[in-house]
Amino acid sequence: MSPMVTDILLQVGLILLSIFMFLALHDIPKKLYAKFRLRNRSQAQAKRHFVVGAQLLARARSRSDSSRSAVAPLAEQALAEADKAVALDPTDAAAHILRSLVLDLQGFKSSALDAIDAALSPLAAKSLSERELGDAFFKRAELKMAMGRRGKVESAIGDLDRAVELSPENARAFCLLGECYEAKKMEAEARKAYEDAVRIEPELALAREALDRLVSSS
Template sequence: MVDMVNDILLQAVLILVVVFMFLLMYNVPQKALSKISFGSRTNLQAKRHFVQGAQLLEKARSAKDGVAASSLAKSAAEEADKAVGLNPKDAAAHILKALALELQGYKTSALDALDVALSPMAVKSLSDEERGDALFKRAELKVAMSRTERVDSAIADLVDSVKFRTDNPRAFFVSGQCYETKGMTVEAKKAYEDALRVQPMFTVAQEALDRLGS
């Protein structure tokens, strides 16, 4: 019994120190993990897989060798899948899976994982700010896939994102880029101005405004 309690405490420390730092670095919802009840053995097992997956993904991102990075990212996705299997309503596990898949170059599958994280089944596990971050990440992926038909969808995600998270200058900046793609110069300028309002030294936003003649 004592060993089990110690094990739970150890997992809590890992979550607060290692995973929380990971979430901060990669714009993953930062409070989702704190809402998990440690009284459930299933939830605890899910969090163990999540912690292992987060650690693997962190190593993958810092790996200099592409083959090693891909292998680590694949293992991270597998751990995320295990966490999802145990607790499919935990949006953080789906987001971890999305990040691992993205690192492997599987953008469409990463987008699918984010869709699940933001679905009615899982989105309730996110705070408003976390939901804003997840929406922004999904919009980023849509833009990165360079498909014109996804621009409107990306804009919709970004509009919702800044409602939940008003202090993310990158969300406003990417909105500006999307509006430019659609030829909506007035809206693009407004988005870049909003980015600068949040972060006055956001150089690329200022350069975009200068380019548009503002």
């Protein structure tokens, strides 16, 4: 081995030794490990709150035909669990979506829209699969249309285009896209969207009725 190579290896060894000494001196590996463990623990706790919240939401929905007094306590408990999940892991889109669904059930459309916006933020959206992301875009479009604000149709169409691209088997997304096109007097586009909805889900009454209406009016 040449003297030059020996000198280079010696310098590299000294640099690595200095780095290890610095890390050990400042207790950095231990701190990183503790931080990693803390994050894992927070994520696990967040998942538990999410699961409990989802179960409570399912129970609340099953009683949606009952009196409001039967639904409200379950919805409030579900929202509390969703809030805990979001606080522990704000980058998990599922917790934001759960929060949005509960708020929607409670009738708080604007707050539900804010929650779904959080789920679709760049940091949180990364935790969703393509299909889940498509379903989230559909839910946001649904909320926009339900609120009936001026200018929301165009924005909803943008979300629905993403929804059917990412989740092409979502018949309800195609159906809502048809409604948006109808609202804009774009009958050819509306008919195509309703036809796609019926192709995916032949028993979807809303899409079939819309197609019949468009045919009879043409």
